[in-house]
């Protein structure tokens with residue numbers, strides 16, 4: 001045991017006595033976080049993030065990159081929860097095409113709404129800062145709909161919960177009693193707001209603080225459901241709010257999903273062994289890997305789109321609608337002719353001709369093989385994103 005990260009309180013739940021864990025306020029102390037666990041790794045991660053910020057200049061609009069990055073994060077964080085939706089499902093739904101697993105897609109789009117709400121607030125001078133209230137508002141959107149019924153969307157839990165096991169008595173982990181949640185979150189909020197902006201006199205690097213905040217949030221487990229997703233949303237929000245990454249171009253949930261059992265094991269290790277260090281190292285490694293992956297993916301997207309644009313420009317026969325359609329593709333990779341007509345505000349024949357030209361050039365392809373209800377796909381791009 002490196003240190004004690006909290007204390008146990010015996011409470012009675014469902015008729016049996018259980019030991020609920022109540023974490024100490026951040027940062028880790030007795031002893032303080034070992035410098036060796038983060039000094040070099042946090043610098044490496046910051047460099048990876050700085051490179052990622054710069055590489056977005058390779059494409060004409062950062063919105064292209066955000067379009068896919070935000071969807072990937074939404075998808076992957078929901079997949080950790082067990083959602084089965086795919087990136088293509090999401091694009092199909094946006095194209096107005098029929099999709100089968102609507103509940104799964106709702107979960108993903110709910111995450112995107114929650115994330116947008118948080119970003120909008122943080123960017124608005126009159127909006128809420130990162131706070132318990134903002135997290136509750138995000139939670140309300142996240143659990144909106146069929147699956148959230150009974151999970152008290154937008155509200156802190158009023159009952160004891162547990163992780164793993166069929167009842168609190170045989171659980172892997174029993175989070176703090178419900179009546180302590182508000183106080184513990186207030187402490188966490190204070191810790192977040194005590195962080196000076198980047199370059200200030202904080203003794204821990206911002207990325208390390210984000211690692212601490214996420215783990216503490218999961219330990220408090222303030223909601224009946226959705227704690228993983230809101231906790232991961234908090235990571236993305238803090239990265240942007242603290243200026244580590246000007247736009248949410250990274251999808252850390254890919255790394256967390258790939259190393260899911262280690263992710264959970266290290267969260268437990270904080271409680272059982274006071275091992276904050278192993279979690280912080282894992283988190284910093286994850287940020288580095290995720291940033292490098294996002295950078296590579298942006299380079300690949302930029303290369304593909306540039307090559308296809310070259311092909312279009314080299315072909316003599318294109319009309320203006322075709323060029324305009326092409327520039328829409330990165331944010332509209334699945335579409336019908338009708339959608340193109342609407343987006344380009346043009347006639348059906350013109351939209352149809354533009355689609356046909358891109359099809360002839362091998363840039364987009366028809367997916368149904370039918371004469372009616374045709375749908376098209378910028379397939380090479382989708383395959384790149386789904387990798």
Ligand SMILES: Nc1ncnc2c1ncn2[C@@H]1O[C@H](COP(=O)(O)OP(=O)(O)OP(=O)(O)O)[C@@H](O)[C@H]1O
Nearest residue numbers: 080081173218219224225226227228229264267268
């Ligand atoms: N042993 C553990 N100790 C602390 N936190 C844990 C532990 N195991 C898992 N967690 C956290 O709890 C989350 C699951 O909680 P919950 O079901 O409320 O969230 P969710 O968003 O609905 O689900 P999910 O994680 O499955 O996305 C995990 O994602 C992880 O962040």
Ligand SMILES: [Mg+2]
Nearest residue numbers: 081225226227
């Ligand atoms: Mg859950």
